[in-house]
Amino acid sequence: MQYLGLALYAEGPTDYYFLRPLLQRLCEDLCANEARGPVDVSEVLALNHPESSDAEPREQRILAAALLAQGAWKIVFVHADGANDPRGARQEQVEPSLELLRDAFKDEGVGVAVVPIRETEAWAIADGDAIRSVFGSDLSDRDLGLLGRRGAETLADPKAILLGAFHATNPTGRRRKQGTSPYLNSLGEAISLSQLRELAAFSTLENDLKAALRTLRILR
Numbered sequence: 001m002q003y004l005g006l007a008l009y010a011e012g013p014t015d016y017y018f019l020r021p022l023l024q025r026l027c028e029d030l031c032a033n034e035a036r037g038p039v040d041v042s043e044v045l046a047l048n049h050p051e052s053s054d055a056e057p058r059e060q061r062i063l064a065a066a067l068l069a070q071g072a073w074k075i076v077f078v079h080a081d082g083a084n085d086p087r088g089a090r091q092e093q094v095e096p097s098l099e100l101l102r103d104a105f106k107d108e109g110v111g112v113a114v115v116p117i118r119e120t121e122a123w124a125i126a127d128g129d130a131i132r133s134v135f136g137s138d139l140s141d142r143d144l145g146l147l148g149r150r151g152a153e154t155l156a157d158p159k160a161i162l163l164g165a166f167h168a169t170n171p172t173g174r175r176r177k178q179g180t181s182p183y184l185n186s187l188g189e190a191i192s193l194s195q196l197r198e199l200a201a202f203s204t205l206e207n208d209l210k211a212a213l214r215t216l217r218i219l220r
Contacts, residue, residue, distance in 0.1 A: 001038040002218060004031065007045040007073035008114075009062045009097075014181055015079055015120050020044040021188035022123070023077055023114070029193055030210060034219045045072055059096035066101060066109075075212055076101065079114040084156075086115045086201060110212040117201045122158035123191070125165065126199060130190040134183050137169040144168050149195045 006027060010016050024044050031039040047069055049061035056064070066076050080093035094113040101111040116122050125131065126149040128141040141148060144165040147155065155161055166180045196202040213219040 001040055002035075003040045003042070004075065004213075004216075004218060005042045005045070005073040006075050006077070007047050007066070007069055008077040008079065009047040009049075009065055010077075010079040010114075011081060014184055015081075016046050017181065017184035018120050018124055018188040019077070019079060019114065020046065021185055022191065025189070026193060026206065026209065027075070027213075030206075030213060030219065034210075035213075036218065036220055039218060042073075044077070045069060047076065057096075058093060059100050062097040063100045063104060066111075067104070070105075070108075074109050074216055075112055075209070076109060077112050077114045079120070081119045082115050082117045082201065084118055086117050090115045107215075110215055112205070112208050112212050114205055115201060117153045118155070119158050121162045122152045122155060123196055123199065123202060124184065124187050125155075125158055125162050126152040127191045127195045130187055130192060131162075131165055133190055134186045135166060135169045139168060149198055153199050153201060 004027060006024060008016065008019060008023060010019060020043070024041060028041045031041055047065035049065040050068060053061045053064040062078060078094050078097050080089045082089045090113055094115060098111040098113065101109070125146055128144065128146050128148065131144060131146070132138060137144070145161055145168060146165060152158065162180050197206065210219060
């Protein structure tokens with residue numbers, strides 16, 4: 001059995017909440033259906049760069065974080081929000097680090113870009129059933145203010161849509177004050193992969209991940 005260690009360097013804490021379970025599930029699904037043999041997929045390790053690299057460019061911070069965790073991962077996901085220019089975000093915020101990772105780790109590990117068109121919340125709002133399950137609501141997509149998966153990537157402010165859906169469930173007290181952050185991990189665990197695969201940015205992520213897994217000789 002092969003062991004597939006996973007790690008993630010994301011832009012912010014809430015991105016880790018949502019992306020870590022989602023990326024693990026995606027890897028497990030691909031390995032279950034397309035691997036050469038049995039694969040033990042790890043949880044996704046949250047990478048942090050050392051304080052000594054705080055003043056360095058982002059790609060150097062990512063490399064430093066990956067080096068700190070060397071041996072614990074074979075795939076390191078590098079996240080950047082697309083801010084409606086995913087190609088530019090990938091070129092400026094992700095590709096320089098992927099190049100450094102290729103040079104530093106050779107065949108030992110592979111970097112994979114995670115770049116939503118705007119924000120990761122665009123993926124979080126793509127599945128109304130998952131939101132209903134996690135928020136504990138039976139409201140329709142319309143009542144929650146959701147446009148469905150086809151509209152998720154076209155929204156200017158998906159974070160506001162997710163918060164609006166949350167408020168539509170009439171949360172009270174501490175639950176309302178905490179907002180959506182405590183639910184992002186559960187959304188990452190519950191959201192439908194099949195629905196996400198209809199989104200362009202997620203499809204790009206999956207194709208890049210498949211290529212990385214083939215480079216590691218894990219997928220057929």
